[in-house]
Structure formats: structure tokens, C-alpha cells
Amino acid sequence: MTAVPTISSPAHLSSPDGKTAMTHTPLRIGLIGAGGISHSHLRHLLTLGADVYVYSEAGAAELVALYGGTVVDSLDELLAAVDFVDVATPTFTHHALVKRALEAGKHVISEKPLARTDAEVDELAGLADELGLMLFPAHVVRFFPEYVLLKEAVASGRLGDLAVLRFSRSGAFPTRTPWFADRALSGGIIMDQMIHDIDIARWVAGPVERVSAVSSHAGDATTPVEAAHVLLTHSSGAISHIAGIWGPSHLPFTTEYSVTGTEGSLAHSSVAERNYISHLASTDAPSGLLPEVDPAENPYFAELREFTDAFGGGAAPRVSAAEGAEAVRLANAALLSLETGQPVDIESPSAQATGK
Incomplete structure (x- = not known):
């Protein structure tokens, strides 16, 4: 891993000669949640030199025992102890927790999706703007080198005008946590898993004016399988096809992705050199809940480093609250298309958040 700076915030102290001196203190960050993704958040925040306070209705003590940090007994206690909040809890809890943190005057990181409904996400983005607070959605795929390369290739014009974009993402159905299977709570595979590629497609190809989607289910409650396809029509005329599988x-x-424009194409596949078929009958393969990452530059670490740099007065991160809100709106449009069997037109695509 590259050299790790200690993220800190400035504080004014009086020097012995009576003049004001500048010093730095570690960021005080409150982590809410102790589930699977919280392990990644806590480890990386501690590596970045933050003082981390952890609150969760269950599992906080065990999480802190593994990595470090300080357990607090209530949300009120956490908010009183910190300047920044990191929400790593189930999707359906994001709105209430992020709103509570913003109203307490705290800058916030929130796991994706920023909220479950359009109304909720619009309220959060508007509240952060009104209060002058930072709100960063954890769209970590923007930090994976394969997708950074895609963004740079498109932005530089090397691919020309984009025509067709194809994205796919597969992994194990998250059966250990039942709320994932409840579309009302999680948004299902589209809101939880495919929102990553929905965000990337809009990031590189621009505003979307129409969304359509289909899905299928197989198996049973013990061994469920869900697949979905989402089609985005961009204002530029480009078409993005996004496929997702929970197996x-x-x-x-x-x-995987394959992006083609008038001047060239770019492709990525994490399975290019694997015998993918062999996994279909094997129960010995690693868990398919999270992607493998390069330990030399872990995208989850890079994401939190960029967010906490901004907390310390650095540059704005590559993903904004407005873009997180737009990803939620597009995912919900896809869910509406599933329900109605019809494409969904997106109002005022020119007013959508601009990719960076």
C-alpha cells in the first residue's frame, strides 16, 4: 500500500509567545453499523489515522475488538463525540440516520444507495446543501482502476462518441441478511448491486432520458437466484445495457464491461483467465459477496481517503450527493419499469447531476 497520510483537521492553539499557532488533530469520525461492510470502513478509517467511535444495536464491541476504535452506547453519544459520521447500515435505515447526522451539524459519508426512495434521497441532498454540509455516497466502483481507466478514456476522447456500453456484475445472493430479499427494503438486485453500474454508465456516458428493465427469479428461499437487465438510453443517443446476477x-x-465508440472500444473482464464454468458445481470457491481487490491500492481505502481528505479541507471527491441521488432515481425508474412492463422516461435529463 502507498504511504498513508494521517488525515487531520486544523485547530488553533496559543503558542508560548502568545501568538496563534496552527496544529492538527485527528478527525473524529462516528461509524454507525457493525455489519459486513463496516469491517472495511473501520479498518481503513483507523489506517487513515482517524479517531473512530462505533455505534450499533449489535456487534459494535466485537467489531472494535477486532480492529480498534471506541464503542459508544447510543446514537446521541456518538453524535456528541464526533465531527463526521459514516453510515454503514442497511439501505432502509440510511435516510433516518443520515438526516439525523446532518441535523446535528455533521458531515456524512453514507454507504450506497444514499436512500431507498426518490423523496428520501432528494430530502437528504437538499438538506446537506441547505446546511452547507458535505454528504458523500460510497459509490466505490468509481475507485476501481478498471473503471477509472474507462472514465479517463472517455473523457480524453480516445473512444470518440459513445455508442454502446455493456456492463455486467455477478455474485452470491446475500441470503445471510434477509432484508436484501425484500425489494421494499433493499430495492433488490437493481438498487443494491446494479446501482454501481447504473452510476458508472451515467458517469461516463452522461444524462439518461429513458430506462427500461426486466428481471427473473429461480430457486427457492434457501437457494435463490435473481437476474435483471436494465437498459439506459442516454441523451447523447448512447445505449447502456446493464446485467446483474445474484446466484x-x-x-x-x-x-465485466465493453464500451464502444466511434473511435475505438475498451473492455474489462475479471473472469477473462478463469474457467468460469467450473464454479457452477463447486461449493469450495471463495464467497461471492465482495470483489477481489488489489491490496496495493484497495479501492475501499482510496474512497475513504478521498472523502476524509475533503473533510480535512482537501479537494471535492469524485462523487457528489447529487450524483448519488441521481443513481437512486435511475434505479427506482428501473424498478418502476419492472412493475409496469413499460419504459420510464426521465424528466429533464439536462438537469441531472453532471459527472466529474
Whole structure:
């Protein structure tokens, strides 16, 4: 891993000669949640030199025992102890927790999706703007080098005018946590998993004016399988096709894309050199809940470093609250298309958040 700076915030102290001196203190960050993704958040925040306070209705003590940090007994206690909040809890809890943190005057990081409904996400983005607070959605795929390369290739014009974008993402159905299977709570595979590629497609190809989607289900409650396809029509005329699969527990986490423009194409496949078929009957493969990452530059670490740099007065991160809100709106449009069987037109695509 590259050299790790200690993220800090400035504080004014009086020097012995009576003059004001500048010093730095570690960021005080409150982590809400102790589930699977919280392990990644806590480890990286501590590596970045933050003082981390952890609150969760269950599991906080065990999480802190593994990595460090300080357990607090209530949300009120956490908010009183910190300047910044990191929400890593189930999707359906994001709105209430992020709103509470913003109203307490705290800058916030929130796991994706920023909220479950359009109304909720619009309220959060508007509240952060009104209060002059930072709100960063954890769209970590923007930090994976394969997708950074895609963004740079498109922005530089090397691919020309984009025509067709194809994205796919597969992994194990998250059966250990029942709320994932409840579309009302999680938004299902589209809101939880495919929102990553929905965000990337809009990031590189621009505003979207129409969304359509189909899905299928197989298996049973013990071994469920869900697949979905989302089609985005961009204002530029480009078309993005996004496929997602939640499969059996031994299904490895995989990602692919193929993007073609008038001047060239760019492709990525995490399974290019794997015998993918062999995994279909094997229960010995690694868990397919999260992707493999390069330990030399972990995207989850890079994401939190960029967010906390901004907290310390650095540059704005590559993803904004407005873009997180737009990803939620597009995912919900896809869910509406599933329900109605019809395409969904997106109002005022020119007013959508601009990609960076």
C-alpha cells in the first residue's frame, strides 16, 4: 500500500509567545453499523489515522475488538463525540440516520444507495446543501482502476462518441441478511448491486432520458437466484445495457464491461483467465459477496481517503450527493419499469447531476 497520510483537521492553539499557532488533530469520525461492510470502513478509517467511535444495536464491541476504535452506547453519544459520521447500515435505515447526522451539524459519508426512495434521497441532498454540509455516497466502483481507466478514456476522447456500453456484475445472493430479499427494503438486485453500474454508465456516458428493465427469479428461499437487465438510453443517443446476477453462495464475484465508440472500444473482464464454468458445481470457491481487490491500492481505502481528505479541507471527491441521488432515481425508474412492463422516461435529463 502507498504511504498513508494521517488525515487531520486544523485547530488553533496559543503558542508560548502568545501568538496563534496552527496544529492538527485527528478527525473524529462516528461509524454507525457493525455489519459486513463496516469491517472495511473501520479498518481503513483507523489506517487513515482517524479517531473512530462505533455505534450499533449489535456487534459494535466485537467489531472494535477486532480492529480498534471506541464503542459508544447510543446514537446521541456518538453524535456528541464526533465531527463526521459514516453510515454503514442497511439501505432502509440510511435516510433516518443520515438526516439525523446532518441535523446535528455533521458531515456524512453514507454507504450506497444514499436512500431507498426518490423523496428520501432528494430530502437528504437538499438538506446537506441547505446546511452547507458535505454528504458523500460510497459509490466505490468509481475507485476501481478498471473503471477509472474507462472514465479517463472517455473523457480524453480516445473512444470518440459513445455508442454502446455493456456492463455486467455477478455474485452470491446475500441470503445471510434477509432484508436484501425484500425489494421494499433493499430495492433488490437493481438498487443494491446494479446501482454501481447504473452510476458508472451515467458517469461516463452522461444524462439518461429513458430506462427500461426486466428481471427473473429461480430457486427457492434457501437457494435463490435473481437476474435483471436494465437498459439506459442516454441523451447523447448512447445505449447502456446493464446485467446483474445474484446466484448460489459459491458463485464468485465478477465484473465485466465493453464500451464502444466511434473511435475505438475498451473492455474489462475479471473472469477473462478463469474457467468460469467450473464454479457452477463447486461449493469450495471463495464467497461471492465482495470483489477481489488489489491490496496495493484497495479501492475501499482510496474512497475513504478521498472523502476524509475533503473533510480535512482537501479537494471535492469524485462523487457528489447529487450524483448519488441521481443513481437512486435511475434505479427506482428501473424498478418502476419492472412493475409496469413499460419504459420510464426521465424528466429533464439536462438537469441531472453532471459527472466529474
